[in-house]
Amino acid sequence: MEQFQKEVDAWTGQFTPQYWSPHEILAQTTEEVGELAREVNARFGHKKKKVTESDRELGDEMADIIFTLACLANSQDIDLSKHLQRVMDKCYKRDNDRFEKKK
Amino acid sequence: MEQFQKEVDAWTGQFTPQYWSPHEILAQTTEEVGELAREVNARFGHKKKKVTESDRELGDEMADIIFTLACLANSQDIDLSKHLQRVMDKCYKRDNDRFEKKK
Amino acid sequence: MEQFQKEVDAWTGQFTPQYWSPHEILAQTTEEVGELAREVNARFGHKKKKVTESDRELGDEMADIIFTLACLANSQDIDLSKHLQRVMDKCYKRDNDRFEKKK
Amino acid sequence: MEQFQKEVDAWTGQFTPQYWSPHEILAQTTEEVGELAREVNARFGHKKKKVTESDRELGDEMADIIFTLACLANSQDIDLSKHLQRVMDKCYKRDNDRFEKKK
Numbered sequence: 312m313e314q315f316q317k318e319v320d321a322w323t324g325q326f327t328p329q330y331w332s333p334h335e336i337l338a339q340t341t342e343e344v345g346e347l348a349r350e351v352n353a354r355f356g357h358k359k360k361k362v363t364e365s366d367r368e369l370g371d372e373m374a375d376i377i378f379t380l381a382c383l384a385n386s387q388d389i390d391l392s393k394h395l396q397r398v399m400d401k402c403y404k405r406d407n408d409r410f411e412k413k414k
Numbered sequence: 415m416e417q418f419q420k421e422v423d424a425w426t427g428q429f430t431p432q433y434w435s436p437h438e439i440l441a442q443t444t445e446e447v448g449e450l451a452r453e454v455n456a457r458f459g460h461k462k463k464k465v466t467e468s469d470r471e472l473g474d475e476m477a478d479i480i481f482t483l484a485c486l487a488n489s490q491d492i493d494l495s496k497h498l499q500r501v502m503d504k505c506y507k508r509d510n511d512r513f514e515k516k517k
Numbered sequence: 518m519e520q521f522q523k524e525v526d527a528w529t530g531q532f533t534p535q536y537w538s539p540h541e542i543l544a545q546t547t548e549e550v551g552e553l554a555r556e557v558n559a560r561f562g563h564k565k566k567k568v569t570e571s572d573r574e575l576g577d578e579m580a581d582i583i584f585t586l587a588c589l590a591n592s593q594d595i596d597l598s599k600h601l602q603r604v605m606d607k608c609y610k611r612d613n614d615r616f617e618k619k620k
Numbered sequence: 621m622e623q624f625q626k627e628v629d630a631w632t633g634q635f636t637p638q639y640w641s642p643h644e645i646l647a648q649t650t651e652e653v654g655e656l657a658r659e660v661n662a663r664f665g666h667k668k669k670k671v672t673e674s675d676r677e678l679g680d681e682m683a684d685i686i687f688t689l690a691c692l693a694n695s696q697d698i699d700l701s702k703h704l705q706r707v708m709d710k711c712y713k714r715d716n717d718r719f720e721k722k723k
Contacts, residue, residue, distance in 0.1 A: 334540035345448015374703035394683035477600035497580035551654015
């Protein structure tokens with residue numbers, strides 16, 4: 312993730328401003344989540360379309376969302392790797408708490 | 415709103431199933447909110463495009479979102495008018511609470 | 518809907534600014550859609566919680582979304598009733614197109 | 621990212637089912653994006669609250685979103701690293717196309 316944030320920063324470095332405002336990036340995140348939602352409905356919903364009709368892969372839509380998050384993180388000097396680690400720690404911590412409660 | 419929910423019900427009545435599952439409708443809501451987000455960025459963000467380039471009006475995108483909510487509400491026998499009234503009541507109630515605290 | 522937009526306008530009229538920027542209102546819409554998503558998962562997903570545990574009704578969450586849309590519409594002088602009518606017209610128009618293609 | 625997906629897989633491995641349906645995971649993504657939206661409005665919007673009032677960091681909210689995407693990716697055997705690479709390739713590819721057009 313650290314590597315990806317650096318690559319995003321290198322690429323966006325050619326633009327002015329390098330990053331949009333947090334609200335604008337968030338709107339982009341919302342837009343990309345909407346595209347993922349469309350693909351999820353198309354593949355797993357009632358209105359199934361043939362997979363060949365789908366021009367975008369699920370993985371590409373998810374990567375687009377992560378790209379917008381990397382932009383928001385970079386614009387605010389946030390190291391996402393650190394927070395991903397915290398998410399995992401929190402998961403295990405919660406399990407331990409539950410376990411202890413069972414005693 | 416009551417009128418709109420009835421019109422939606424009349425139109426969807428020709429399909430089987432009349433309404434998708436709540437999760438599928440929610441995914442549609444998410445998709446439509448994403449389209450609204452794109453229009454907001456296009457009109458009010460850095461990447462301004464000429465309004466003429468925009469093929470959808472803001473109002474249409476908002477109406478599409480409300481359409482999906484009317485579907486979800488109809489599928490669960492929810493009268494949105496009642497809940498819209500509750501939202502307004504809550505607004506004024508909160509103001510009154512604040513006012514009383516100032517005494 | 519016209520009536521609701523007027524009520525929202527009367528209530529927001531006491532604030533300065535009366536309406537936030539489109540990006541800020543959109544972020545609020547996104548937040549409210551997130552709360553609806555949580556309720557949908559809670560009621561119709563694997564992690565079913567007892568309905569009594571749920572402090573907010575589905576209808577309230579939907580109304581909160583529509584409230585934010587009414588704010589965005591009001592701030593841009595958009596009459597949502599007109600666009601809701603257009604959505605319905607589009608639905609029937611599309612059906613007619615399909616019918617004609619079948620000939 | 622590969623590493624993170626593996627950690628998520630190891631942790632979710634203790635549950636049955638290991639992953640929810642795509643629609644349920646998407647609803648969770650939507651919920652987490654809503655929480656990010658709330659933080660963005662709180663920090664960068666009119667309704668600024670003191671940062672100390674904010675119990676969650678922006679980075680944590682973003683990591684929560686990526687966690688749900690890792691779940692969706694794992695449940696569909698998708699390697700997000702590959703798609704993140706494709707996003708970057710697409711960025712540079714598009715630039716090259718633009719450059720060539722300028723000739």
